Amino acid sequence: xxxxxxxxxxxxxxxxxxxxxxxxxxxxxxxxxxxxxxxxxxxxxxxxxxxxxxxxxxxxxxxxxxxxxxxxxxxxxxxxxxxxxxxxxxxxxxxxxxxxxxxxxxxxxxxxxxxxxxxxxxxxxxxxxxxxxxxxxxxxxxxxxxxxxxxxxxxxx
Amino acid sequence: xxxxxxxxxxxxxxxxxxxxxxxxxxxxxxxxxxxxxxxxxxxxxxxxxxxxxxxxxxxxxxxxxxxxxxxxxxxxxxxxxxxxxxxxxxxxxxxxxxxxxxxxxxxxxxxxxxxxxxxxxxxxxxxxxxxxxxxxxxxxxxxxxxxxxxxxxxxxxxxxxxxxxxxxxxxxxxxxxxxxxxxxxxxxxxxxxxxxxxxxxxxxxxxxxxxxxxxxxxxxxxxxxxxxxxxxxxxxxxxxxxxxxxxxxxxxxxxxxxxxxxxxxxxxxxxxxxxxxxxxxxxxxxxxxxxxxxxxxxxxxxxxxxxxxxxxxxxxxxxxxxxxxxxxxxxxxxxxxxxxxxxxxxxxxxxxxxxxxxxxxxxxxxxxxxxxxxxxxxxxxxxxxxxxxxxxxx
Numbered sequence: 105x106x107x108x109x110x111x112x113x114x115x116x117x118x119x120x121x122x123x124x125x126x127x128x129x130x131x132x133x134x135x136x137x138x139x140x141x142x143x144x145x146x147x148x149x150x151x152x153x154x155x156x157x158x159x160x161x162x163x164x165x166x167x168x169x170x171x172x173x174x175x176x177x178x179x180x181x182x183x184x185x186x187x188x189x190x191x192x193x194x195x196x197x198x199x200x201x202x203x204x205x206x207x208x209x210x211x212x213x214x215x216x217x218x219x220x221x222x223x224x225x226x227x228x229x230x231x232x233x234x235x236x237x238x239x240x241x242x243x244x245x246x247x248x249x250x251x252x253x254x255x256x257x258x259x260x261x
Numbered sequence: 262x263x264x265x266x267x268x269x270x271x272x273x274x275x276x277x278x279x280x281x282x283x284x285x286x287x288x289x290x291x292x293x294x295x296x297x298x299x300x301x302x303x304x305x306x307x308x309x310x311x312x313x314x315x316x317x318x319x320x321x322x323x324x325x326x327x328x329x330x331x332x333x334x335x336x337x338x339x340x341x342x343x344x345x346x347x348x349x350x351x352x353x354x355x356x357x358x359x360x361x362x363x364x365x366x367x368x369x370x371x372x373x374x375x376x377x378x379x380x381x382x383x384x385x386x387x388x389x390x391x392x393x394x395x396x397x398x399x400x401x402x403x404x405x406x407x408x409x410x411x412x413x414x415x416x417x418x419x420x421x422x423x424x425x426x427x428x429x430x431x432x433x434x435x436x437x438x439x440x441x442x443x444x445x446x447x448x449x450x451x452x453x454x455x456x457x458x459x460x461x462x463x464x465x466x467x468x469x470x471x472x473x474x475x476x477x478x479x480x481x482x483x484x485x486x487x488x489x490x491x492x493x494x495x496x497x498x499x500x501x502x503x504x505x506x507x508x509x510x511x512x513x514x515x516x517x518x519x520x521x522x523x524x525x526x527x528x529x530x531x532x533x534x535x536x537x538x539x540x541x542x543x544x545x546x547x548x549x550x551x552x553x554x555x556x557x558x559x560x561x562x563x564x565x566x567x568x569x570x571x572x573x574x575x576x577x578x579x580x581x582x583x584x585x586x587x588x589x590x591x592x593x594x595x596x597x598x599x600x601x602x603x604x605x606x607x608x609x610x611x612x613x614x615x616x617x618x619x620x621x622x623x624x625x626x627x628x629x630x631x632x633x634x635x636x637x638x639x640x641x642x643x644x645x646x647x648x649x650x651x652x653x654x655x
Binding site for chain 2: 114117118121122124125128129132133135136139140143145146149150153154156157160161164165168169170174179180183184186187188190191194195197198220
């Protein structure tokens with residue numbers, strides 16, 4: 105955190121932490137209530153459950169893990185991009201396995217599973233990648249860190 | 262040797278080294294858990310209808326544990342914020358709260374969730390007719406005012422499909438007709454063999470001296486060892502299987518020939534941890550070790566049924582070998598719990614004088630250390646955020 109320009113002050117941060125805590129609790133309650141109150145089809149509850157999880161995860165990464173203020177640090181970002189590409193590859197393999205003709209022809213195999221696999225396999229990693237690349241393309245990602253580093257070096261000298 | 266850039270960012274990366282290190286570590290963790298998650302999806306989607314026991318997950322416990330982990334994630338970041346403000350007492354307060362949450366999480370997981378599954382059994386029978394009979398007996402209170410088959414189907418549907426559908430109905434009909442349904446519940450007791458142990462002979466040329474042989478006999482509880490060795494006779498009566506087998510082995514080593522014979526069966530209240538199919542099918546001189554098990558069916562108000570050993574095809578508690586579902590369930594939650602456990606150790610280190618020493622030497626470096634730990638802890642929370650809907654909802 106000390107290595108970012110635009111990070112808020114600690115009391116501001118603590119307020120943000122409380123807000124994120126609230127979001128996480130709310131997300132869990134919503135997931136829970138949906139499951140016990142409504143008899144949703146499996147596919148729909150999968151989509152809703154994973155979407156809520158995705159929102160919760162984004163808040164944790166952005167605020168709790170300070171990614172919101174560290175994102176200009178290109179090394180972290182590229183590490184994460186490569187990781188998600190790996191994840192996309194894993195999910196892609198699964199889609200490949202389930203796109204096989206014999207599987208699709210199976211009577212008990214509902215087409216919704218193929219849609220779900222596609223959603224997991226493409227949409228999830230793709231959205232991560234798109235967001236990350238968008239963050240990467242923000243102005244002057246490297247320069248933001250470099251001048252500070254120079255100052256640090258000067259101080260050291 | 263001084264490690265460079267523990268506080269100041271390295272010019273080329275813009276990060277202090279530990280932070281880059283922990284992000285790289287987290288990247289490798291994403292790959293590890295990513296592989297397991299994708300395996301889960303593969304297995305889930307590929308599972309035959311009626312084999313994925315997702316209805317067995319207790320949503321209330323899962324949601325409660327999620328809340329506990331969210332709270333701990335919140336506390337760990339607050340602990341770091343206190344350090345940023347130079348407040349060590351505040352750090353300790355939040356850190357202890359984090360540790361308490363983590364311990365509570367593991368207590369629920371390892372003290373309640375897992376053990377209650379290990380005590381729960383599925384029993385598959387050889388014969389569909391016997392299976393239907395057992396259900397009739399087990400659900401006799403249902404049989405008096407309703408349809409047992411319907412009752413069993415409701416339980417089956419909730420466990421494997423959550424909601425009734427054409428697919429669930431077809432899968433149930435198939436399992437009911439072919440008798441591939443499992444009886445689910447608890448082993449309340451079993452009838453185990455009582456065994457007489459007799460010494461039938463002793464080989465003097467086995468390389469064991471008479472003294473040693475007598476000592477071995479005395480160790481197994483023989484009163485007149487020399488007499489028993491020379492003339493044979495009964496060593497012990499109505500003993501349990503484990504002692505009998507132990508005696509047979511130990512005396513065999515001392516050159517004796519030992520005969521075990523089943524003389525009767527005795528009801529033993531079940532110890533829930535030790536049950537395996539092997540124990541039911543073992544035999545002693547042609548007689549089964551376990552004659553029958555007394556089984557309490559789920560949702561039957563503790564009415565017991567008795568299952569003869571000969572009828573049992575397979576018996577398994579809800580342990581990893583039970584099914585693919587439990588295999589991947591224990592793998593993923595186990596790996597996650599191991600991360601929580603490791604986190605507790607690191608947190609304790611940072612709370613003890615040995616870890617806190619760094620605070621007194623270099624406050625900023627200590628603060629950074631806590632921040633990097635926080636990143637790891639949030640990642641563990643992140644994994645659970647995805648695990649919760651996948652395991653408990655889907």
